[in-house]
Amino acid sequence: MTFDMTFEAIAHIESCYPERFGIPRQAGLVPSAPADIVFAATEFNKLAVRGLEQCSHLWVVFIFHDQPFKTAKPLVQPPRLGGRKTMGVYATRSPNRPNPIGLSVVELVGITTVKRTLRLRVRGGDFLDGTPVLDIKPYIPYADAIATATTWAAAAETRLPVRWSDSAIATLYHSYADESAQAAIQCLIAETIAQDPRPAHERGKDGNPGQEWNLQVQEFSVFWTVAQQQAIITRLVKKIKVKELGRSRQNPLG
Template identity: 45%
Template sequence: MTPFSFQSIGIVHSPFKEKFGIPRQPGLAPSSKAVLELLPPFNVPDAVNGLDQFSHIWVVFVFHETAQRGWTPTVRPPRLGGNERMGVFATRSTHRPNPIGLSVVELDRIEVNGEKVLLHLKNIDLLDGTPVLDIKPYIPYSDALPQANAGFAASAPERIMTVSFDSAIAEQLADLPDLKQLIIDVLSFDPRPAYKVEKSEDRVYGMAIGDKDVKFIIDKNKLRVIGL
């Protein structure tokens, strides 16, 4: 087989600083925002001429943090509780023969500032530092197929957690409503591995969101943020 090599055209600047807790699909955290910065020699306004006419784009990227782990022929999808194995090509697992990901995200605006060309994105599931291989416009008439059969992922996941904040944390977030909403959007889906979802635990979990280390505890379907 002919080997291929690809050059990154951009990099993602995201509030999600680690894999744990990132929304498992795009579209699940409406308050999430990121910036896709085009890299030289692709950081020219001509390269994005006309892209602002589209509300959404496809982002083709590399699972850079898990790429070295290689691939496995079967994986345990979270949607099946992590208890049933499916073929890797029947899932969107990061552990693929070629560590390539695909996300459709909302394009909020395009900013050109000197030599910087920045795409401001919303509703994302991208890790900070993600290398981007390509960008394509999302075209509803061909890309949206509501009659399609989606197998075991036929419906969107439900928000299963009620998220609350200790009083001291609520005070800290009083002037940061966007961050507070992002924390709620992410944690309400329960970021733990699927096999732990039905359990109550004494453990304190942590998740890096922006410059905050969000600490939380879980009791059944109630999640409480206890530290930042």
């Protein structure tokens, strides 16, 4: 039986990750990652979010909107398995799916109205900037948290220790006058690098001498190396003007 259905996005996401590389592989791996779920400030939407302020966490149903895949594959190679073993796509959370729909749990920080937008401030997501949102639902602990659940991916993610070069720290501190802003962006970058976003076949290994990786977090291009099983953030380059995400310019993560 086949059904043809058309959905319209109810909102979009403004995220701290403007590029795919570096986005956490799962929600919750970078707890400090900020994002806004942005609605038009219509009367319908204002009524539709009533009661959400009583919820600490939300399910976000979204579209993997900017992926390189042209056709879905029945077998994929999960990064958690080193990118070398195959599994059926329905046994994984790969974005390369027949219907490119994602599902993530995030922490709800607040609800605000900014100009003509209604914004749900969230943390801990795994969203690309501009992600279309199909639906949001409250996370209900007694129904959604299953202590006896099992899966092939049950082992916790390993984390790289992260060290900062003096140059990288200096760039960071010169970018924000506010100490809380400095601490917030430093935490965000460190958590992002600690999840080791390198390709699966390179994870768990030291890099070659002089080898650097680069990803974008907020307005910074972040360069790092991996040596002696730790990540060293070597330098930051300010690339683009930070998106306000409904925050003050002094503290874009606050």
